[in-house]
Amino acid sequence: MNSRLDPPPTTVVTGATGWLGTALxxxxxxxxxxxxxxxxxxxxxxxxxxxxxxxxISPRIDPVxxxxxxxxxxxxxxxDLEPGSFDVVHTAGxxxxxxxxxxxxxNAQGTRNVLQAARAAGVRRFVHVSSNSPxxxxxxxxxxxxxxxxxxxxxxxxxxxxxxxxxxxxxxDDGLDAVIVRPxxxxxxxxxxxxxxxxxxxxxxxxxxVGDGRQRRSMVYVDHLVQGVVxxxxxxxxxxxxxxxxxxEPYPLEHVIQTVGEALRAEGxxxxxxxxxxxxxxxxxxxxxxxxxxxxxxxxxxxxVLGEMDKTIAVDVSAAVDDLGYDPDTSLLDGMRRSxxxxxxxxxxx
Amino acid sequence: MALLTVLHAPxxxxxxxxxxxxxxxxxxxRSVDFAVGRIALMPGPTRVGVDLIAVAVRALMVxxxxxxxxxxxxxxxLPLLGEYVRLHRSxxxxxxxxxxxxxxxDGTPA
Amino acid sequence: MNTADxxxxxxxxxxxxxxxxxxTTAAVLAEAGIDVVVVEEGEWIxxxxxxxxxxxxxxRQYRSGGVTVALxxxxxxxxxxxxxxxxxxxxSGLYRRPxxxxxxxxxxxxxxxxxxxxxxxxxxxxxxEELSVRTVPGAVTPSSGLLRDGSDALxxxxxxxxxxxxxxxxxxxxxxxxxxxxxxxxxxxxRAGARVVSGCRVRRLRQAGHGVVVDLEVAGARREVLADHxxxxxxxxxxxxxxxxxxxxxxxxxxxxxxxxxxLSARFPDEVNVGDDVPVHQVKEFAPxxxxxxxxxxxxxxxxALSDEWPKFGQVVESWRHMSVFYAAITSEGRGRVDxxxxxxxxxxTYRLTRRDRDLLRAGLNRLALxxxxxxxxxxxxxxxxxxxxxxxxxxxxxxxxxxxxxASVMTVHLCSTVPMGESDRCPVDSFGAVKAxxxxxxxxxxxxxxxxxxxxxxxxxxxxxxxARHFAARRSGGRT
Numbered sequence: 001m002n003s004r005l006d007p008p009p010t011t012v013v014t015g016a017t018g019w020l021g022t023a024l025x026x027x028x029x030x031x032x033x034x035x036x037x038x039x040x041x042x043x044x045x046x047x048x049x050x051x052x053x054x055x056x057i058s059p060r061i062d063p064v065x066x067x068x069x070x071x072x073x074x075x076x077x078x079x080d081l082e083p084g085s086f087d088v089v090h091t092a093g094x095x096x097x098x099x100x101x102x103x104x105x106x107n108a109q110g111t112r113n114v115l116q117a118a119r120a121a122g123v124r125r126f127v128h129v130s131s132n133s134p135x136x137x138x139x140x141x142x143x144x145x146x147x148x149x150x151x152x153x154x155x156x157x158x159x160x161x162x163x164x165x166x167x168x169x170x171x172x173d174d175g176l177d178a179v180i181v182r183p184x185x186x187x188x189x190x191x192x193x194x195x196x197x198x199x200x201x202x203x204x205x206x207x208x209x210v211g212d213g214r215q216r217r218s219m220v221y222v223d224h225l226v227q228g229v230v231x232x233x234x235x236x237x238x239x240x241x242x243x244x245x246x247x248x249e250p251y252p253l254e255h256v257i258q259t260v261g262e263a264l265r266a267e268g269x270x271x272x273x274x275x276x277x278x279x280x281x282x283x284x285x286x287x288x289x290x291x292x293x294x295x296x297x298x299x300x301x302x303x304x305v306l307g308e309m310d311k312t313i314a315v316d317v318s319a320a321v322d323d324l325g326y327d328p329d330t331s332l333l334d335g336m337r338r339s340x341x342x343x344x345x346x347x348x349x350x
Numbered sequence: 351m352a353l354l355t356v357l358h359a360p361x362x363x364x365x366x367x368x369x370x371x372x373x374x375x376x377x378x379x380r381s382v383d384f385a386v387g388r389i390a391l392m393p394g395p396t397r398v399g400v401d402l403i404a405v406a407v408r409a410l411m412v413x414x415x416x417x418x419x420x421x422x423x424x425x426x427x428l429p430l431l432g433e434y435v436r437l438h439r440s441x442x443x444x445x446x447x448x449x450x451x452x453x454x455x456d457g458t459p460a
Numbered sequence: 461m462n463t464a465d466x467x468x469x470x471x472x473x474x475x476x477x478x479x480x481x482x483x484t485t486a487a488v489l490a491e492a493g494i495d496v497v498v499v500e501e502g503e504w505i506x507x508x509x510x511x512x513x514x515x516x517x518x519x520r521q522y523r524s525g526g527v528t529v530a531l532x533x534x535x536x537x538x539x540x541x542x543x544x545x546x547x548x549x550x551x552s553g554l555y556r557r558p559x560x561x562x563x564x565x566x567x568x569x570x571x572x573x574x575x576x577x578x579x580x581x582x583x584x585x586x587x588x589e590e591l592s593v594r595t596v597p598g599a600v601t602p603s604s605g606l607l608r609d610g611s612d613a614l615x616x617x618x619x620x621x622x623x624x625x626x627x628x629x630x631x632x633x634x635x636x637x638x639x640x641x642x643x644x645x646x647x648x649x650x651r652a653g654a655r656v657v658s659g660c661r662v663r664r665l666r667q668a669g670h671g672v673v674v675d676l677e678v679a680g681a682r683r684e685v686l687a688d689h690x691x692x693x694x695x696x697x698x699x700x701x702x703x704x705x706x707x708x709x710x711x712x713x714x715x716x717x718x719x720x721x722x723x724l725s726a727r728f729p730d731e732v733n734v735g736d737d738v739p740v741h742q743v744k745e746f747a748p749x750x751x752x753x754x755x756x757x758x759x760x761x762x763x764x765a766l767s768d769e770w771p772k773f774g775q776v777v778e779s780w781r782h783m784s785v786f787y788a789a790i791t792s793e794g795r796g797r798v799d800x801x802x803x804x805x806x807x808x809x810t811y812r813l814t815r816r817d818r819d820l821l822r823a824g825l826n827r828l829a830l831x832x833x834x835x836x837x838x839x840x841x842x843x844x845x846x847x848x849x850x851x852x853x854x855x856x857x858x859x860x861x862x863x864x865x866x867x868a869s870v871m872t873v874h875l876c877s878t879v880p881m882g883e884s885d886r887c888p889v890d891s892f893g894a895v896k897a898x899x900x901x902x903x904x905x906x907x908x909x910x911x912x913x914x915x916x917x918x919x920x921x922x923x924x925x926x927x928x929a930r931h932f933a934a935r936r937s938g939g940r941t
Contacts, residue, residue, distance in 0.1 A: 136860065139819035140749060148614040150830040151853060152823070152860035159857070166854055369770070384515075391525035393806030427845075433535065436767075437527075443767050447777060448515050448760025455774040 004234045007037035008087045008124055012077065014068060014114055015092030016043030017050050020129065020183075022057075022190040023222045024089060024229065029058035035230045044068070044077060044092065068092050068110035074117040083122020087233055090114050091129045093161070096194070096301040100156045100294050107160035112167050119176055126168070126178035127233045130242075132218070134162035137311035141216050144250065144314035147240065155304070156294045165242075172241060179232045180242035181225075184313055188222030188335055189342035194301075196343060199350045202260045205272030210310035211280035213254030218246040218315045221335035224328040231324040243320040247335075248328050250314035256332070263336035269350060283310030351390060357404040358386050358438075364416035365435065366442050368424065370457025373446065377457070380449075385441040403434045464679040467657050471497040474674050474687035476662050476702065479546020480918050481905030481925040482693030483641035483649065488929035489691075490652035492937065497685065498649065499660040499676060501694075502543035507638050512550070512736045513756035521550050523697075530796055530811035530872075536720060537871040538809070540697055544658050545641035547695065548918065551873065552738040553623035553638050555593045556915035557584050558923075559748070570882030570910045573891040583923045590644055591624035596633040596740055602732040603754050603784035604633075604739035610835030611752075616745035621753075621916075623740060634737045661805075665690055665706040665901060672900050689932075693905040693925070696875035697798055700907060701807035703879065703888075704800040708897055711888040716796035716809070717877035717912035720817060721787040722825045722844070722868050723755060725765045726837040731781045733757050739786075743831060748791050748914035750824045752831060755785040765843050768869055772849065773841045786832065788824030791914045792817050798878050818865040825868075826860045844868035874917050879907035881924075893928045904928050 011028060015021040025043060027035045041061045043054050054063040066073045078086075092114070094106045111128070118126055135145055136152035153159045165180060172178050187195065201207040220228075228245030232238075251259075261271045287307035293300055320326035330338075343350055362382045366373065373381070389400060411419045423435050446453055452460030472495035475482045482498060490496045503520065510517045518526035523542035530536040541547035560577040567575040587593075600608070600620065611618035625636030637643070646656060660678040667673075674685045692699045700713030739754025755761065759780045766773040776783065796811030813821075829840045829850050840850035840859075845867040848858040880887050881903075888896060893908055895901040906921045908928075913920055 134857075139823045140816055143746070143749065143823075146614075146616065146745070148616070148830070150826040150856040150860070152826055153857050162854075162857060169853075388519075388525045388527055391519070392527045393524045394804035395801055395806060395808045396527075396529060396531075439767050439770070440764055441527075443763040443770070444760040445515060446760075447763035447780070448758065451759040451780065452778070455777055 003236045005125070005236050007039060007234065008085055009039045010042055010081055010086040011037070011039065012042045012044070012086055012088045012118070014044045014088070014090045016054055016063070017045050018091055019186055019190050019192055020091045020222065020225060020229075023188065023226055024091070025054070025057050025061060027223070027226045029060050035226060042077065042086075068114050069105050071113045071117065074113055078117050078121035081121055084124050086123060087125045087127065088114065088118045088123050089127045089129070089229060089233065093129070095157060096304070097299055100297045100299055103156040103160035104163070107157070108163035108167070111164035115167060115171050115176070119171065124177065125233055126171075126176060127229055128164065128168045128178060128180045129229065130165050130180050130182045131157070131161045132182060132184045132313050132315060133158035134165055137308070137313050141214050141252075141312045143312065144316050145244065146316055147242070147244070147319040154308070155290060156299065178241065179235070179238060181229050181232050181245050182242065182315070183220045183225050183228070183245050184218040184315060185220070186222055186225065187219055188339050190222065191339055191343070195339070196348055196350065199260065199264065199340065199343070202257055202274065203264050203269055203271050203350055205274045206276050207257055207274055208276045208278040208306070208309065209254060209257060209274065210278045210283035210306070213257070214252050215310055215312045216250040216252050216314045217256060218244075218250040218313060219256070219332070220246040221328065221330050223330060227328070228320060228324070228326055231320070231326055235324055238323065240319065240323060243324065243326075244315040244317050245320055245326065246315050246317050246328070247332065248317060250312075251332060253309070259332050260336050263333055263340055264350070266337055267340045267344070269340075280310055283307060354390050355386050357401055357408060358389055360411060360416065361404065361407050361419070362386065362438050362442065364411070364420045365438050368417070368420045369439065369442070370446065372454060373457025374459065377446070377450065377459075381442050381445050384445045385438055388441050400434065400437065403430055407431065407434060464657060464659065466655050467499070467660065467678060467683060468497060468655075468685065470686045471495050472687070473497070473689050473691060474499065474672075474685055475691045475693055476674075477546060477693035477695065477698070477905065478544050478646060478656060479541055479641060479693065479695060479905065480548050480921045482691070483545065483548075483645035484922050484925045485691050485693055485904045485929045486649035486654045486656070487645040487652065488926055489933055490649045490654040492933035494933065494936065496649065496654040497687075498654060498656040499662060499674070500544050500656065500658045501661045502541070502658065504544040504642070504658045505549070507549070507640055507643055513758065513761065514736075515760065517550060524806070528809070530716075530718075530809040532796070532811045532813070534813075534866045534868065534870050536718065536811050537869070538718065538875055539873050540695055540875070544656065545646065548640040549642060551918065552916070553625060554621045554738070554740065554742075554916045555588070555591070555624050555919050556621060558913045558915065558917075558920040562913045566882070566910045569884070570880060570887055571884040571891070572882045575891065579927065580923045583926050584919060587919065587922050587926070591639040592626050593622045593624050595620050595622045597627050598632050600740055601633050601734040601737050602730065603734055603757065604741045606728065606732060606784065606835040607739055607741040607743060607752065607754060607786065607831065610831035610833070611741075611743045611745070613834040614831065616743055616831070618741055618743045618745070620740050621742050633740075634734060662702060663705065664702065667898060667900070689900045689902065692901060692903050696878045696906045697807065697809060699903055699905055700798045700878040701800040703895070703903075704807070708888070708895060708901075710897060711886055713798035713807070713878045715877050715880055716798055716811060716875065717909070718792060718796065718811065718872035719789045719874045719912050719914070720792050720813060720821065720870050720872055721789040722821050722865070722870055723765055723785055723787040724825060724829060724832070724840055724842040725757070725762055725783050725785045726832040726840045727776055727779055727783045728835070728837055729782070732784050733762075733781050739784075746824075746827070749820060750827070751789045751914070752824070752828045753787055753789070755787050757783065757785040761785060765869070766841055768843050768845045768867070769841070769847050776839070776841065786828060788821070788828040790817060790820040790824055791912060813865055813870075821865050821868070821870070822860055822863045825863060826856055829856055829859055874912060876906040876909040876917055877911050879903045880910040881908040882910060892931045902928065902932065
């Protein structure tokens with residue numbers, strides 16, 4: 001296992017208002033926390049209205065309003081930073097956009113713009129947050145993605161994230177010190193509305209299990225992802241530069257639903273028995289519909305999610321364990337319980 | 351064998367001429383003989399199917415002429431007809447490049 | 461080699477077929493003192509007489525000139541040996557013992573008695589000794605090295621698979637002589653008194669009280685042989701067809717299993733083409749579901765591999781010296797059928813790929829293409845209609861997106877499971893290959909393997925055939941007091 005760099009004086013985080021971005025901001029600035037660090041965090045936000053909310057997380061955070069799809073708005077993000085004195089953690093991206101063209105604009109072009117601006121300013125280490133989507137899905141439940149896999153992107157999101165990875169890889173070949181972190185389906189505190197919907201569906205017994213429920217999904221508890229990002233950011237002289245960061249083992253989808261139900265009950269909610277079984281062909285129909293919709297330039301979240309529900313997306317994290325000392329130690333049940341408690345603390349109804 | 355030749359050789363000939371315009375006539379003739387010979391060896395049930403398709407293709411050739419038939423069928427996307435074209439192509443290419451390995455892609459001898 | 465005149469009218473045991481199953485059966489039984497006659501449809505051709513994987517070999521040593529297809533969408537090309545020595549005379553010679561978990565699965569799911577993996581170890585040891593199973597002396601061929609190097613660069617597990625070859629002193633990778641049945645078990649069988657008659661096709665079998673009448677054709681004439689017992693070893697296609705023609709139809713031929721493969725060819729900066737030699741390395745990272753290996757790549761076969769997209773790909777055939785053909789094989793969930801048709805000598809063979817099979821084929825081909833890129837390929841040419849030329853990792857996305865098994869050249873060189881063995885009700889033969897619905901007929905070839913083992917099956921076929929033949933010989937001598 002490689003030794004570690006010191007955290008930089010400044011850490012630039014794109015997508016700071018997103019799920020991972022928010023979790024990172026908390027983790028990096030919490031005093032005495034496992035991944036806390038001294039120095040300043042420069043947080044990219046979309047709108048002026050987000051500045052205050054972000055600044056409130058910690059006095060060491062400097063929010064900056066910037067649009068990664070506009071190169072000019074990025075120059076001022078980096079202009080006053082000393083070369084070599086900052087790392088960039090690039091989490092900004094869009095998963096469920098209003099239309100397909102947005103994938104390319106935000107995920108691919110946006111990444112290109114951030115890469116260029118960061119390089120021009122002399123970034124020390126660039127961490128690119130990628131996804132499983134450039135690699136598609138596994139053909140059978142017992143399969144899983146290894147450290148190295150061929151691209152087989154799953155529709156618009158996958159293609160745009162693949163383009164982003166290729167841009168990062170080209171930059172690496174060109175001398176940039178960059179690493180790639182690939183997380184699958186997130187869960188944990190700071191979750192967005194769509195995850196709340198997921199919990200509600202499980203609580204009311206109406207989550208559609210497509211097929212026999214044995215399809216396996218890797219998931220990543222957001223704290224594990226923060227750990228993985230920080231370890232990848234600070235590993236000195238990495239031989240490989242891309243890692244799957246996820247919970248230690250993939251879960252059969254049926255197990256995920258059961259565990260969420262168990263977590264809800266443990267936190268005092270009444271949970272209806274999950275009775276919504278959907279035959280496998282519905283998943284395939286949704287996938288075909290998704291293809292047609294995206295080909296026409298449009299995007300419908302529910303169709304996309306349903307089309308993906310019967311798939312296995314399983315990854316092997318042993319490379320991160322071996323190279324980075326990655327140690328995901330929160331169980332699925334605990335992680336889900338913490339998510340639920342976070343929702344309750346904010347008055348979010350499940 | 352004579353029947354097989356009548357059924358399959360004409361199409362094989364125009365197909366190879368289309369795919370490999372540079373292949374000398376003598377070599378093309380040998381390739382056609384080879385293809386017909388292999389079709390003769392095919393298992394009975396498959397052969398019956400292939401012969402039936404050949405009848406349809408011969409009919410097309412009578413109506414459209416050889417060159418137009420090949421242009422119509424060359425893209426290989428139709429079921430059954432496409433497989434017949436593929437069969438002839440597989441046989442011809444395997445034969446030409448095994449027998450004359452340094453043949454150019456258009457059939458021109460090395 | 462015996463001629464038709466050597467064909468007797470009576471014998472103790474008649475063995476149909478002289479391949480991996482038939483030859484070993486004949487040797488075991490003859491060495492046990494049994495009077496054995498082997499009838500083989502094909503001709504006798506010595507190793508080294510014909511160029512391996514050539515069109516001439518396909519004409520003389522493969523069934524139907526090699527133009528055999530399992531019908532379906534897509535049709536799946538397959539090959540059968542049809543010569544003395546059967547498939548062993550024409551295959552790659554790669555040898556892998558069946559994995560213990562496969563043997564366990566067969567035993568447990570099909571109820572095969574006395575089928576502990578340990579029993580096979582000693583038989584496999586014997587076979588490996590007899591066949592001279594060994595790795596290549598010295599360096600492997602360039603095309604084999606590509607699989608090894610590309611796999612290593614990705615951190616994917618690969619290994620060199622041994623072959624049954626004899627090498628001369630100081631020999632190299634391509635100087636081996638194949639230890640096929642004509643070099644090993646058939647001479648043994650003949651030395652022990654067995655007669656081997658070639659050019660002899662069995663039409664059907666007829667039970668007749670105290671024996672089996674074997675109705676056959678040899679040198680253009682119809683003949684009959686009365687045998688006390690018949691061993692049917694014609695391979696996974698001919699064996700069920702013969703049984704069906706002989707009135708034994710129940711559960712026969714309905715469970716054909718294969719290892720479907722898709723392929724690609726790749727061009728490299730160096731000259732890597734070794735013509736008739738097959739790479740000995742296989743990528744086993746994704747076993748048992750996926751396995752990658754190399755194919756014979758002489759120019760004719762290369763042209764064939766490029767033919768699916770000839771307008772775009774054909775040009776590169778002129779660089780054949782820099783190219784080699786590789787395949788991705790899967791374990792298939794699907795199954796096929798062999799059905800004898802009245803009025804035809806050959807059966808109809810069909811096979812159906814499932815959706816999972818198709819997805820696996822796609823994933824396999826894509827991963828194999830990545831191995832090629834990592835091995836230094838400048839271009840990769842996947843063998844399916846509509847395929848892109850792959851020059852870098854980005855193109856793999858197109859390879860995956862455009863792939864359809866229906867437009868690919870899917871083929872298999874392994875066929876088995878059409879007459880699965882076991883005590884289970886779905887098995888038409890028992891734990892030792894004896895046909896349940898008839899006396900005096902035993903199956904002893906790849907048809908017996910209950911499903912496709914995920915590795916080259918010859919080792920399993922031989923070990924099982926020897927086991928079954930010994931069982932038969934022991935019971936026969938026991939009953940003869």
